[in-house]
Amino acid sequence: MSSSTINKTVFFNATRDTVWSYLTEKDKIAQWFHPPRMDLSAGEAYELVQTADDGTEQMMCWGTVLEMSAPEKMVWSFTVKPLNGSLTTVIWTLEEVLCGTRLTLKHEGIEAAAGEAAMGLLMALDAGWDEHLAVFRKAFA
Numbered sequence: 001m002s003s004s005t006i007n008k009t010v011f012f013n014a015t016r017d018t019v020w021s022y023l024t025e026k027d028k029i030a031q032w033f034h035p036p037r038m039d040l041s042a043g044e045a046y047e048l049v050q051t052a053d054d055g056t057e058q059m060m061c062w063g064t065v066l067e068m069s070a071p072e073k074m075v076w077s078f079t080v081k082p083l084n085g086s087l088t089t090v091i092w093t094l095e096e097v098l099c100g101t102r103l104t105l106k107h108e109g110i111e112a113a114a115g116e117a118a119m120g121l122l123m124a125l126d127a128g129w130d131e132h133l134a135v136f137r138k139a140f141a
């Protein structure tokens with residue numbers, strides 16, 4: 001494991017199938033993250049966008065769904081504009097716990113992709129995941 005890997009864990013009082021739907025279905029992803037253009041599917045590219053008041057769209061992050069094993073695991077290649085096309089990897093793991101689900105996010109490859117700008121980008125991505133996961137939690141409140 002690289003020292004620049006981001007690890008996050010969130011608990012939900014919901015089944016893995018329900019949490020999975022919030023990771024893969026367009027309308028549900030839009031409730032907590034940047035909305036994708038379509039539902040996520042294994043082997044398919046994805047684009048998460050932000051729409052301005054004038055209707056123009058800006059890509060916020062994009063990549064490919066590399067692996068999908070519902071409702072246990074999904075792996076994305078992932079990039080954002082500051083990475084200039086270099087790819088990182090995001091791994092989502094869902095585990096049954098008590099009467100709910102533990103969601104673990106592992107974001108790796110940032111240091112290799114960002115080079116000298118890695119620390120600034122690592123801090124920005126770490127804070128961004130915190131914000132998005134906080135909104136994700138509220139979807140189940």
